[in-house]
Amino acid sequence: MKKGLDILTKVVIVIVYIYTWRVYKTNISVLNSDYVFLYLILFVGSLLSDRHFFKGQSSENKKGYEMTSYILYITWFITLIIPLLEYVYMVRYNILVTLMGTFLIVLGIIIRGIGIKTLGKFFSRDVETWSNQKVVRVGIYKYIRHPAYCGNILQVIGFPLVLNSYYSLVLSIVTICIFLWRIKVEEKFLIKELPEYKEYIKETKRVIPKIW
Secondary structure, eight states: OOHHHHHHHHHHHHHHHHHHHHHHHHHHSOOOHHHHHHHHHHHHHHHHHHHHHOOOOOOOOOOOOHHHHHHHHHHHHHHHHHHHHHHSSSSOOHHHHHHHHHHHHHHHHHHHHHHHHEEEGOOOSHHHHHHTOOOOGGGGGTSOOHHHHHHHHHHHHHHHTTTTOOOHHHHHHHHHHHHHHHHHHHHHHHHHHHTTHHHHHHHOBBSTTTTO
């Protein structure tokens, strides 16, 4: 079942990517390639940042809510691909909006990177724990419990703005709602697996320091 879902997820992403790329190549003569190159640089930078900071360790099969991982995987990549498709059909240029989007993406990459590095071997893209795991309360985790998700949320807002793809922000909102759902079920899982996590919740906020 898991293998089938994994394959299906990747197939959907590849199909959307191929279609978007073909449409882009067909209309490349009327587009500003500088915007697209900036977008792709930020996109690749986001992926490389995760790979650079991620340490990980072997799973002990203490996982929960695995379906959320597949849903997030699909919506995350589609949210990053669709703005390019919108840009092809609805060309807009506003350098201030582009700069704002770039700032949000870079900030998101930094916050997510710090979160992943601080959590170290305990970071996982799935909802899971290990027998030797403890609640991390240092660094950025003194202020928010989910810096990696915070970084993701900033990025899914920023990417459409880089290309002035305003309609794509609707998909960003959907993805953000899924992230918030993931946070809720992940905390439920961690409270069950790590008794001290309940106390940690009282000391911190989820993604916005001192607010929420």
